[in-house]
Amino acid sequence: RATCAIAQSPGPITDLPGTPRGKLSVIGIGPGSDEWRSPEATHELISASDWVGYDLYLDLVANLKTSQTEHRFGLGKEEARVRHAFNLAGQGRDVALVCSGDAAIYAMAALVYEVLDSNTLTPPEQRVEIKTLPGISAFQAASARAGALIGHDFCTISLSDLLTPWATIEQRLQAAAEGDFNIAFYNPRSLKRTDQLQKAIDILKPHRPPETPVIIASNLGRLTEKVKTVAFKDFNPTEVDMLTIVLIGSSQSKILTRGDGKAYCFTPRGYANKKENLQ
Amino acid sequence: RATCAIAQSPGPITDLPGTPRGKLSVIGIGPGSDEWRSPEATHELISASDWVGYDLYLDLVANLKTSQTEHRFGLGKEEARVRHAFNLAGQGRDVALVCSGDAAIYAMAALVYEVLDSNTLTPPEQRVEIKTLPGISAFQAASARAGALIGHDFCTISLSDLLTPWATIEQRLQAAAEGDFNIAFYNPRSLKRTDQLQKAIDILKPHRPPETPVIIASNLGRLTEKVKTVAFKDFNPTEVDMLTIVLIGSSQSKILTRGDGKAYCFTPRGYANKKENLQ
Structure with missing residues (x-):
């Protein structure tokens, strides 16, 4: 069973309230060569609005960059990086958190879930779509x-x-x-x-x-x-x-x-x- | 030190004796989706002259097939498959031995080296170039x-x-x-x-x-x-x-x-x- 409410608008609806559901893709780009990066990773990087990651990893995919906003981080501060990615995705953006190798193998995917599980995120951050992309480690x-x-x-x-x-x-x-x-x-x-x-x-x-x-x-x-x-x-x-x-x-x-x-x-x-x- | 011999041919040399050095690529195509297959694997499959592999794996890459000769094997008989691939490569062909996932992870790459190490191959088979291609497992x-x-x-x-x-x-x-x-x-x-x-x-x-x-x-x-x-x-x-x-x-x-x-x-x-x- 389902209930559905229908209404008629007096004109076209252009100014929709709210924000779209954001997306956080944790992307394994492989060891570094374009030849080892999965097409899935390439496509997600190209369609993303924002790239978050360690300097070197963003350099490795620089040839794919068009209009994405980069959020570069130095070594360490992994948790700050993940929280920044959640923050952007919570605003409805399409965020690529860039990892080398496989996104889960000593990279950021587990930390994304660890932060999600900590109950410290805002409701819009908590609702973002999360996708882990495997890669050659x-x-x-x-x-x-x-x-x-x-x-x-x-x-x-x-x-x-x-x-x-x-x-x-x-x-x-x-x-x-x-x-x-x-x-x-x-x-x-x-x-x-x-x-x-x-x-x-x-x-x-x-x-x-x-x-x-x-x-x-x-x-x-x-x-x-x-x-x-x-x-x-x-x-x-x-x-x-x-x-x-x-x-x-x-x-x-x-x-x-x-x-x-x-x-x-x-x-x-x-x-x-x-x-x-x-x- | 090196010694070099030079000679002049009375005409263009067109009928070269011998065969080119063959190539055996052990290719990990990933779990099955094109989106998870490395560009390296795709390129090697396209440039190969022969595909050797289990039926299902050749079906998974059928959309890449142009003029390659297929050598399909049923489940099992892994060693026969590897020996057939060495035989073709020994004739100077560019052979793709197709594996799912990563070529080394419970697939054919280790067996290729095991057969090579057994001293049962012919000299041309023993000389072939071997390349292992990793893939998402x-x-x-x-x-x-x-x-x-x-x-x-x-x-x-x-x-x-x-x-x-x-x-x-x-x-x-x-x-x-x-x-x-x-x-x-x-x-x-x-x-x-x-x-x-x-x-x-x-x-x-x-x-x-x-x-x-x-x-x-x-x-x-x-x-x-x-x-x-x-x-x-x-x-x-x-x-x-x-x-x-x-x-x-x-x-x-x-x-x-x-x-x-x-x-x-x-x-x-x-x-x-x-x-x-x-x-």
């Missing part, structure tokens, strides 16, 4: 460039203890080591956080053969891209900086050096074993 | 549709014991449970494998509160897409079929029901906790 790009390290079960762990207590991270590291997962380390190191990666390596050491492949990758898909594959025993954590992602294989992962001298790495799914069992 | 699309469940450390586990012994899978499940990871289950169930998902749930049960969000998603990005969020205590593994992916939150994940009655879920990164500590 750095671990996927790093694995692809170096072969197929994530060819079997994997996990991602952020080594930043700014928001997560180190004891929780250590528990995850221990679990990932014992579970023999391929592991991607996000936020492995910063200027202030210099010890975490070495501690992580120490936890992994008893569980990984010395020849386990390690991928060290930065600026994926950009002109300054660097990707290097080394054996676990030769990995030097002090080579890693805050723009780098580190992938470590499972005990089954292998390095394969091809005829051109380049090293590739992969984690077999087990077809070779299957054949042996059948013999 | 089903777990990313499922999380995005339902909010931001993968907003903190997560892992993916395939529940198929066709190639991996169940004891290894069980060890990973135990580790993922104790490590409090968000978890994505690939291959949760098939017609023959009906028990694994229930066993996985039993392992997780002591480690996850009854209200932990579970996402059940299938046919992501396609017309028949289904995405549902339920509480762990209400999750029924028999509802899951072989085309479905299942995501289970960590102990920190939350379900948030919005004004429109829809349930979203996310895993906070900890900004709320940080604020409490600062008070």
Whole structure:
């Protein structure tokens, strides 16, 4: 059942009261290359009225800019960024909150819901349409460039203890080591956080053969891209900086050096074993 | 030092011997929607001379087909598919091995390297250029549709014991449970494998509160897409079929029901906790 009220206006209605329902798109633009950005992300960026994001990420999509208003933020202040985006969307605007990689993987999408859940938003902000846009994350790009390290079960762990207590991270590291997962380390190191990666390596050491492949990758898909594959025993954590992602294989992962001298790495799914069992 | 030999031909050289170096691109086309397929994948598919892949995946990119020769395979026989792709590339062709999602995540890229490493290929096959193309995987699309469940450390586990012994899978499940990871289950169930998902749930049960969000998603990005969020205590593994992916939150994940009655879920990164500590 529904009730409907109808009325006739004496003239055309032009001055409508209220504001349209705003929209907040949390957009994963991929690692940086246009070739890895989803068409969905491109279309949402083009149709948005406002772009909110960290300077570097807005630079990466600058070639798409037409009439959008930019709201640039420095590193950090993530919550201020999200609240600003809600504020604009609450005014009926079509807001793109720009993230690198996937919008949910160590980016802003979870924080958008965390802020929404905190009951600190105004009613118009609380009503905005929210859309999360997935994207290719750095671990996927790093694995692809170096072969197929994530060819079997994997996990991602952020080594930043700014928001997560180190004891929780250590528990995850221990679990990932014992579970023999391929592991991607996000936020492995910063200027202030210099010890975490070495501690992580120490936890992994008893569980990984010395020849386990390690991928060290930065600026994926950009002109300054660097990707290097080394054996676990030769990995030097002090080579890693805050723009780098580190992938470590499972005990089954292998390095394969091809005829051109380049090293590739992969984690077999087990077809070779299957054949042996059948013999 | 290098030695160089120069000779003069009596006429234009038109009948060059040998074949060009072939190319094998292992292409992740994303979950199925054109909007989630990377431009890189689209460009490689268009420029390829041959497409090799499972029927359904070739259907998903049929709108890009021009003069490519299709090599369609049924489910299974993954190794035959890879060997066929190497064979074509070994003849100098530009071969697209088509995968859904990300080419490395439970797809064909690792098997390509496994076959290459087996020393069973002919010299021309062994020399082909290999390129892995990352793509948006089903777990990313499922999380995005339902909010931001993968907003903190997560892992993916395939529940198929066709190639991996169940004891290894069980060890990973135990580790993922104790490590409090968000978890994505690939291959949760098939017609023959009906028990694994229930066993996985039993392992997780002591480690996850009854209200932990579970996402059940299938046919992501396609017309028949289904995405549902339920509480762990209400999750029924028999509802899951072989085309479905299942995501289970960590102990920190939350379900948030919005004004429109829809349930979203996310895993906070900890900004709320940080604020409490600062008070």
